Amino acid sequence: MKYTVAVRALTEFTAKQGDLDLRFTPAPSAQEGIAGHATVTARRAAGYQAEVSLAGQYKHLLVRGRADGYDPASNQLEEIKTYKGKFEAIPDNHRHLHWAQLRMYGWLLCQKLGLSEVRLALVYFEIGSQKETVLVEQYAATALQQHFDEQCERFLAWADQELAHRIARDQALAALHFPHAAFRSGQRQLAEAVYRAASSGRCLMAQAPTGIGKTIGTLFPLLKACPAQKLDKIFFLAAKTSGRALALDALAQIRQGAPTLPLRTLELIARDKACEHPDKACHGESCPLAQGFYDRLPQARQAALVTGALDKATTRAIALEYRVCPYYLGQELARWCDVVVGDYNYYFDTGAVLHGLTLDNQWRAAVLVDEAHNLIERARKMYSAELDQAAFHFMRQSAPAALKKSLDRLNRAWNALHKEQGQAYCAYPEIPPKFAGALQQAISAITDFLAENPTYFDSGLQRFYFDALHFSRLIESFDAHSLFDVAKEQHGGRDRSVLCIRNILPAPFLAPRFGAARTITLFSATLSPWHFYCDMLGLPQDTACIDVESPFTAEQLTVRIAGSISTRYQHRAQSFAPIVELMARQYRERPGNYLAFFSSFEYLHNVAELFRARHPAIPVWEQSRRMDEQEREQFLARFTPAGCGIGFAVLGGAFAEGIDLPGERLVGAFIATLGLPQFNPVNEQIRERMDAAFGAGYDYAYLYPGLQKVVQAAGRVIRTQSDRGIVYLIDDRFARLNVRTLLPRWWKVDWHSES
Numbered sequence: 001m002k003y004t005v006a007v008r009a010l011t012e013f014t015a016k017q018g019d020l021d022l023r024f025t026p027a028p029s030a031q032e033g034i035a036g037h038a039t040v041t042a043r044r045a046a047g048y049q050a051e052v053s054l055a056g057q058y059k060h061l062l063v064r065g066r067a068d069g070y071d072p073a074s075n076q077l078e079e080i081k082t083y084k085g086k087f088e089a090i091p092d093n094h095r096h097l098h099w100a101q102l103r104m105y106g107w108l109l110c111q112k113l114g115l116s117e118v119r120l121a122l123v124y125f126e127i128g129s130q131k132e133t134v135l136v137e138q139y140a141a142t143a144l145q146q147h148f149d150e151q152c153e154r155f156l157a158w159a160d161q162e163l164a165h166r167i168a169r170d171q172a173l174a175a176l177h178f179p180h181a182a183f184r185s186g187q188r189q190l191a192e193a194v195y196r197a198a199s200s201g202r203c204l205m206a207q208a209p210t211g212i213g214k215t216i217g218t219l220f221p222l223l224k225a226c227p228a229q230k231l232d233k234i235f236f237l238a239a240k241t242s243g244r245a246l247a248l249d250a251l252a253q254i255r256q257g258a259p260t261l262p263l264r265t266l267e268l269i270a271r272d273k274a275c276e277h278p279d280k281a282c283h284g285e286s287c288p289l290a291q292g293f294y295d296r297l298p299q300a301r302q303a304a305l306v307t308g309a310l311d312k313a314t315t316r317a318i319a320l321e322y323r324v325c326p327y328y329l330g331q332e333l334a335r336w337c338d339v340v341v342g343d344y345n346y347y348f349d350t351g352a353v354l355h356g357l358t359l360d361n362q363w364r365a366a367v368l369v370d371e372a373h374n375l376i377e378r379a380r381k382m383y384s385a386e387l388d389q390a391a392f393h394f395m396r397q398s399a400p401a402a403l404k405k406s407l408d409r410l411n412r413a414w415n416a417l418h419k420e421q422g423q424a425y426c427a428y429p430e431i432p433p434k435f436a437g438a439l440q441q442a443i444s445a446i447t448d449f450l451a452e453n454p455t456y457f458d459s460g461l462q463r464f465y466f467d468a469l470h471f472s473r474l475i476e477s478f479d480a481h482s483l484f485d486v487a488k489e490q491h492g493g494r495d496r497s498v499l500c501i502r503n504i505l506p507a508p509f510l511a512p513r514f515g516a517a518r519t520i521t522l523f524s525a526t527l528s529p530w531h532f533y534c535d536m537l538g539l540p541q542d543t544a545c546i547d548v549e550s551p552f553t554a555e556q557l558t559v560r561i562a563g564s565i566s567t568r569y570q571h572r573a574q575s576f577a578p579i580v581e582l583m584a585r586q587y588r589e590r591p592g593n594y595l596a597f598f599s600s601f602e603y604l605h606n607v608a609e610l611f612r613a614r615h616p617a618i619p620v621w622e623q624s625r626r627m628d629e630q631e632r633e634q635f636l637a638r639f640t641p642a643g644c645g646i647g648f649a650v651l652g653g654a655f656a657e658g659i660d661l662p663g664e665r666l667v668g669a670f671i672a673t674l675g676l677p678q679f680n681p682v683n684e685q686i687r688e689r690m691d692a693a694f695g696a697g698y699d700y701a702y703l704y705p706g707l708q709k710v711v712q713a714a715g716r717v718i719r720t721q722s723d724r725g726i727v728y729l730i731d732d733r734f735a736r737l738n739v740r741t742l743l744p745r746w747w748k749v750d751w752h753s754e755s
């Protein structure tokens with residue numbers, strides 16, 4: 001059996017040495033990199049061959065890759081590297097790696113063309129100045145072959161280990177049994193659909209109710225599909241920590257049923273949660289865990305892979321034992337683990353590590369997206385950027401003198417943006433090139449300054465720099481999928497503005513991510529209507545959809561409409577009293593634990609106040625703004641099986657989804673809102689754009705996102721097949737046909753109930 005490896009992956013494994021060095025050398029964006037390569041190759045003479053595919057074998061190792069360019073006339077093979085800033089700032093160990101890569105290509109080319117020697121050129125192209133720095137070395141084919149053989153030999157032991165692991169893994173997965181005695185109702189239907197999607201290489205949207213065991217019901221079929229579909233990796237992506245915990249728990253159950261299963265699983269966590277030295281920078285001169293990182297990585301990697309089940313605590317313990325950074329060790333281990341559990345952003349964000357590795361290594365990856373209804377909002381945030389002029393001014397006051405000119409120029413261009421703007425908020429069809437240019441110049445100046453002053457640290461400058469880089473990257477891809485808006489405000493008697501590139505349609509960014517995976521399953525209890533999610537996320541045309549039958553019966557849940565109450569903004573004050581009486585009546589009918597959801601903290605508080613005044617004997621407690629974890633736990637702790645009272649919360653907040661209060665812990669919910677996003681200039685812009693794109697502006701901007709939240713919140717009531725409960729939908733609009741059709745099919749709504 002052959003082991004196939006890319007030149008880049010092989011050399012990164014064998015030739016990376018020394019420190020981890022992620023100081024302020026901003027990598028060019030993907031577009032800048034592609035444009036830089038194109039500029040260099042366009043400068044070459046006729047006959048120049050770009051993107052030369054090369055492959056060669058060493059024992060049972062197949063090494064392949066694509067060299068950037070070859071000029072037969074001068075017999076020169078080139079590897080192009082784009083960068084920003086000063087050439088001297090490129091760390092030595094990066095250059096060492098680039099040479100190692102190029103020499104590998106050198107031998108593959110000599111072998112392919114029968115050359116006895118070749119000239120190798122490392123072409124460093126600076127994005128800002130468009131200048132090339134070319135390093136050239138002449139090599140005999142024999143020397144290159146020796147280098148190639150040495151690198152391959154060093155990798156071979158690892159490749160053998162990986163091959164053996166893969167064979168053992170696939171054999172064990174083929175024989176793997178479901179860890180429970182039987183599938184739950186609906187769980188088998190879901191598992192079969194996931195397996196079928198993996199077999200046909202399609203995307204799947206699965207709407208499946210809570211309580212059927214979705215996590216294990218999606219992970220298990222993918223594990224079973226691994227051998228036949230030659231899946232390299234499974235990525236389980238969650239929106240919240242609780243989703244990651246469920247996935248790790250499901251994997252632990254699978255292991256319990258098969259204790260010798262040779263499966264490597266990894267939990268990826270955010271940098272700020274994994275960093276051991278938050279006061280330091282990620283390079284060897286600052287952080288001891290970055291110093292000599294690549295020298296100690298091999299032992300740490302080996303120890304981790306022997307362990308196999310790598311949750312956050314295990315990875316940290318290994319990292320500290322070998323004195324390497326836990327965060328970057330996790331990123332390295334993602335290359336070698338079979339199942340990776342992490343946040344959405346590891347696959348969907350700009351520059352996401354799992355997506356990048358999938359492309360580089362041509363992995364056949366299967367992706368699971370947990371609670372996928374969150375992906376629209378999360379993706380919008382990933383592809384949006386904001387610059388705040390008040391923070392910029394604050395930073396400018398203490399900025400080094402060397403940056404004064406470029407920051408002043410940027411400030412002038414910024415002021416010009418809002419000078420003529422009469423209204424507080426305005427969206428524009430394009431980003432003025434003058435501002436974009438000034439921003440780019442400021443970024444270059446800061447880059448140069450930081451390269452020359454590597455120990456300089458100012459948190460304000462650093463924050464602005466990262467924000468500006470993100471903003472300028474999104475300027476490159478700005479299109480109808482995003483808004484550019486300027487919000488004007490007064491600060492100390494002067495106009496200041498907040499600039500935002502606001503993504504509203506993430507589909508163009510996400511579509512290539514769906515395309516890069518062998519199969520992706522998005523699952524959630526609320527994914528309807530299908531077309532809304534398909535359009536917003538950019539799912540492929542042939543995406544399969546399945547609505548898994550609910551294990552719950554209509555008899556378990558009474559759904560009543562309070563159609564005589566309007567919760568519209570203008571009727572809100574009149575709604576307080578009838579809502580209070582409705583809640584009190586229901587409570588007297590069946591005392592127990594209830595949740596009441598409102599559209600805002602203000603609304604929630606007003607109703608809670610009145611409720612306390614009129615019904616002081618009934619306990620109530622309120623969600624407040626910015627509750628920390630402990631406060632959230634205290635809020636939930638009041639929902640005991642023997643408890644009684646009403647918890648007031650906001651729809652779409654921490655208690656409206658992702659919480660589990662089975663049995664008597666929650667017997668009912670009051671939902672006094674349709675959850676419609678606020679009517680404001682931004683949402684109106686979104687409505688207009690959605691209307692232009694899909695002909696259903698109101699539905700896409702307001703109705704669908706709102707009802708999704710209502711159904712999620714109502715879903716807190718029935719968690720198991722023995723639960724019984726009641727939901728009140730409080731607003732006359734719930735009786736409208738376009739709203740009714742968005743409610744779950746298994747609900748039997750009492751349309752004539754009037755409370």
Ligand code: SF4
Nearest residue numbers: 275276277282287325
């Ligand atoms: S420990 Fe923190 S500062 Fe050090 S390399 Fe890791 S992430 Fe960077």
